[in-house]
Amino acid sequence: MKVAVTRKEHFNAAHRLHNPEWTDDKNQMVFGKCNNPNYHGHNYDLEVTLVGTPDPATGYVYDLKVLSDLIKDHVLHHFDHKNLNLDVAYFKELNPTAENIAIVIWRILRQQIDNQYDLKIKLYETERNVVEYPIH
Amino acid sequence: MKVAVTRKEHFNAAHRLHNPEWTDDKNQMVFGKCNNPNYHGHNYDLEVTLVGTPDPATGYVYDLKVLSDLIKDHVLHHFDHKNLNLDVAYFKELNPTAENIAIVIWRILRQQIDNQYDLKIKLYETERNVVEYPIH
Amino acid sequence: MKVAVTRKEHFNAAHRLHNPEWTDDKNQMVFGKCNNPNYHGHNYDLEVTLVGTPDPATGYVYDLKVLSDLIKDHVLHHFDHKNLNLDVAYFKELNPTAENIAIVIWRILRQQIDNQYDLKIKLYETERNVVEYPIH
Amino acid sequence: MKVAVTRKEHFNAAHRLHNPEWTDDKNQMVFGKCNNPNYHGHNYDLEVTLVGTPDPATGYVYDLKVLSDLIKDHVLHHFDHKNLNLDVAYFKELNPTAENIAIVIWRILRQQIDNQYDLKIKLYETERNVVEYPIH
Amino acid sequence: MKVAVTRKEHFNAAHRLHNPEWTDDKNQMVFGKCNNPNYHGHNYDLEVTLVGTPDPATGYVYDLKVLSDLIKDHVLHHFDHKNLNLDVAYFKELNPTAENIAIVIWRILRQQIDNQYDLKIKLYETERNVVEYPIH
Amino acid sequence: MKVAVTRKEHFNAAHRLHNPEWTDDKNQMVFGKCNNPNYHGHNYDLEVTLVGTPDPATGYVYDLKVLSDLIKDHVLHHFDHKNLNLDVAYFKELNPTAENIAIVIWRILRQQIDNQYDLKIKLYETERNVVEYPIH
Secondary structure, eight states, X not given: OEEEEEEEEEEEXXXXXXXXXXXXXXXXXXXXXXXXXXXXXXXXXXXXXXXXXXXXXXXXXXXHHHHHHHHIIIXXXXXXXXXXXXXXGGGSSSOOOHHXXXXXXXXXXXXXXXXXXXXXXXXESSSSEEEEEEEO | OEEEEEEEEEEEEEEXXXXXXXXXXXXXXXXXXXXXXXXXXXXXXXXXXXXEOOOTTXXXXXXXHHHHHHHIIIIIHHHTTEEHHHHOGGGXXXXXXXXXXXXXHHHHHHTTSOTTSEEEEEEESSSSEEEEEEEO | OEEEEEEEEEEEEEEOOOOTTSXXXXXXXXXXXXXXXXXXXXXXXXXXXXXXXXXXXXXXXXXXXXXXXXXXXXXXHHHTTEEHHHHOGGGSSSOOOHHHHHXXXXXXXXXXXXXXXXXXXXXXXXXXXXXEEEEO | OEEEEEEEEEEEEEEOOOOTTXXXXXXXXXXXXXXXXXXEEEEEEEXXXXXXXXXXXXXXXXXXXXXXXXXXXXXXXXXXXXXXXXXXXXXXXXXXXXXXXXXXXXXXXXXXXXXTSEEEEEEESSSSEEXXXXXX | OEEEEEEEEEEXXXXXXXXXXXXXXXXXXXXXGGGOTTOEEEEEEEEEEEEEOOOTTTSOSSOHHHHHHHHIIIIIHHHTTEEHHHHOGGGXXXXXXXXXXXXXXXXXXXTTSOTTSEEEEEEESSSSEEEEEEEO | OEXXXXXXXXXXXXXXXXXXXXXXXXXXXXXGGGXXXXXXXXXXXXXXXXXXXXXXXXXXXXXXXHHHHHHIIIIIHHHTTEEHHHHOGGGSSSOOOHHHHHHHHHHHHHTTSOTTSEEEEEEESSSSEEEEEEEO
């Protein structure tokens, strides 16, 4: 039986939901206020969870200070106080919905975290809209 | 691998816990303060989670605005500012515990949400008492 | 210069907003969903603040354990898991709006707290509706 | 002695902090990440407080449903899912710091709320950065 | 299909992270500020979840008042306002990391809760550092 | 009319409430569990509020990044992950109640903040126990 450890971080960013293959009318109909061409923004709360077995020498599954630094270096450094559509390469051709942001963050961190640890992302776009990835 | 999306809503309601097949003494012994014949009440926080695959055209698993409207029309419209025992048909013969309220809300919404999406309900009766349904 | 100390407690109660001197139509027009004759309810969060000078021997303005016990004995004992309109004498002829509940709690606790301490009440009816009394 | 009543609302917006009379270097030095020319964004939590005397007929200082509608019509309609710098006329020549946003919201609502009520604004730009206006 | 019910409690405690088989330098390198020989402390938030089937007679999976009392008697009574390293026998030879505290609490409560109920522990050491046990 | 700006920070610390001029019995009677000779601890949430007039060139009353750095350098550096009684000189002869901690933090920061700004401290020892200083 394993233990899950979670570190919470946050970042603030602007974004716009838009599908360039659609007409303006269809974009407006599907994405509504989120399609504003001048962007809007959010305080994103990010929870990163690793699952593993505690090391008997430390009692840690994973040093959460190290995890926090990995998140800061590989996610927050690129996302915080940015325009996700314009400043973050991952979203040049990918709509920055909460779902896609969570998947991108998972892919970034999966390369930094040894595969012995399961990795899960939970992202709060607002207090009321939340996504989790992956779900098995 | 799939993504879970969650929408949080809330409603305020009165209720009373009571088993009509029991004596008043037994009801008082089992349900204590929650058996008050004049009712008490709660601010219920409701989280509705759908699990599915993001649509490549939108980046959405499910439009949370649509989900919010479904919850408002099919749950909040009937539960908010109501007396669950007296005003909500589902609880005429079912004790409105948090467990039963969550199961009823799941049944209501399951009829509104395509079966390609898994559906889960999390209900906070208070900050300290929480239920989730279903658990596999 | 003085220090304010605050203790937070909570209670769950049913209530109905209604003016018996008005017609049903006017009550419905003014109080809307809150006028439901079968009651609805809330988780009330209550903050009680005392202002005074720390005692040099203890470093306390007021022992918050003592304050918590006073609130439990004189407020929660009468309000928690009750129907405010039917079970609480103060509201037999007073509409249990958040404003009036806060004023009643202030009057109850003012009799228990030495007048050397200023006393303030903050009451959350929901996360979004809050009242404070008194304001000078 | 009076009662304060508070209604909480929220809006999501993009913004950029920038003084057009300064060089890019000075803007960067003073505003740092907040000067990003592509904007960033926040979930703003807004608390609007009115101070007055409860009406004996209702027990209300002010109907919070009415206050909520005023905030939605006169503030959220113009601010929510907007770029404050580009979409909101008030900030064409005014830097949209939390301080200035709070002052603008106060001025907007002051015209909608009878002067018998004191009016206060509290604005959370993030969980950690908060402003209040006016302070006497 | 089953229902999960959760009760939240909290306790305040001092602790120190330290491996007595290591040099002071290695302890400092691994545990950093958490190795302070004079201890530091936390407000721990504890969530205890049971999974089972609601009893048709009550609508309860498990009476949360009974669960709260079990947690108080068997966990909080021994952990609250204590020094985990010095006052709690379980940590005489076990490092009181959040992971180990969660596992110990699970072992304590597993002896009190009938095996027909799955048992899970979630422990918040801070708002940003959280552990869950067990994960299957 | 002025604007208040608030920055929230936090620190984790151990402490013990004790008056060395009293007998053990009297200390136990007055401070109860908080008198544990082995210490207990808390996650302290700290809000520092400055009141002033926004600078027309920046729109800031005070750069909250600068305020955050001042709090980190002059308060958190000395208080975080410490034993307040043993590690913090201010409490060698002063009982580290929440009231006294708030007064000490105010005195520390008052020396760092120009007197044109009013300065207020709000300290959460737990979610339920809160102090504010000064109150005029």
